[in-house]
Amino acid sequence: MANLVFALSTGFLGIIFIILTSDNQPLLAAGQQTQTNFSFGWEDEYFYFLFQERSWPDGLIWFDVDPTFSPRVKTAINYAINYINNHPDLCIKWLQRYPYRFDSNGSSWVSFINYNDTSRTTCNSWINRRGGQQFIKLGINCVKDKLLITDKALLLEATVLHEMGHAMGLVHEQTRPDRDCYIYVSPSLATKLKYKRNPSFAYTSQFPYDYRSIMHYESYNLRNFRAHDNAARKLGRGDPTLSELDVHRLSHLYCGRKSYCEEHNNCATLYDFAKTNPKCWRKGPVYATDPPFIELGSQEHGEEIDIKE
Secondary structure, eight states: OOOEEEEEEEETTEEEEEEEETTSOBOOOTTOOOOTTOOSSOOOHHHHHHHHHHSOGGGEEEEEEOTTSOHHHHHHHHHHHHHHHTOTTOOOEEEEOSSOOOOSOSSOEEEEEEEOOSSSOOEEEESSOOSSEEEEEEEHHHHHHHHHOTTOTTHHHHHHHHHHHHHTTOOOGGGOTTGGGTEEEOHHHHTSGGGSOOOGGGSOSSSOOOTTOTTSOOOSOTTTEEESSOTTOOOSOSSSOOOHHHHHHHHHHHHOOOOHHHHTTOTTTTTGGGGTOTTSSEETTEESOOOOOOOOOEEESSSOOOSOO
């Protein structure tokens, strides 16, 4: 039997204990498959270990809603909740708990709170389950800004769905470690936290880059932020729907569906293009550069954020 070592880690899922084997590899849970034989991307063991530790058991997410929200914001929250709960390809359910209260007792749940963001525009959420009460903050100014954009009538609903994506464990798509293969981020923009590349353990490598993900920021200035292959390619989505790959990823993480590359039987070749693409951060099976460690706490759809609040 392998010698086991207990280690303490502070990562994007918080502070957890990790069981390591004698060669400093995370001990996999029963039934979890190693991905080291894949010749692309990055190793996934750590991601799946962390996700299993902090995912929502049985895909059930309890929530409550701040009663001080305006009717318009409550409508947006209900819209996003119903969209997830009624999606035919998802097994995740958001279930309302009563009464709404600020406390630290009970099991895990999400509180949508009417946040007074006087200093800066704030809409944010913790990533995945934290334990106890956690928040999706919908700031007064953030909500106001979304409602001022009249050509996107459901932008507020899309913002709520984006924050719910974080609570379900999804991270910004434009900060994937391999994002430079697909999009251009100007040096000045790349220094901002919401555009910095994240470590590989924040993502599974078994899905293609998703330009249209609800977790991808839109582009408002093509000089700073655009797709490599086509500057006119639309990034993100301003409507309150998940992309096809968003649905697949959540179904894979919570509902037992195979990953994208497993379903398409191309895990060994999915990243072959990166071997010759000069824009990519990776050359063949070895890292060219790896993003520095960034501890992720909450992530925000809007302004630059603090690591933890």
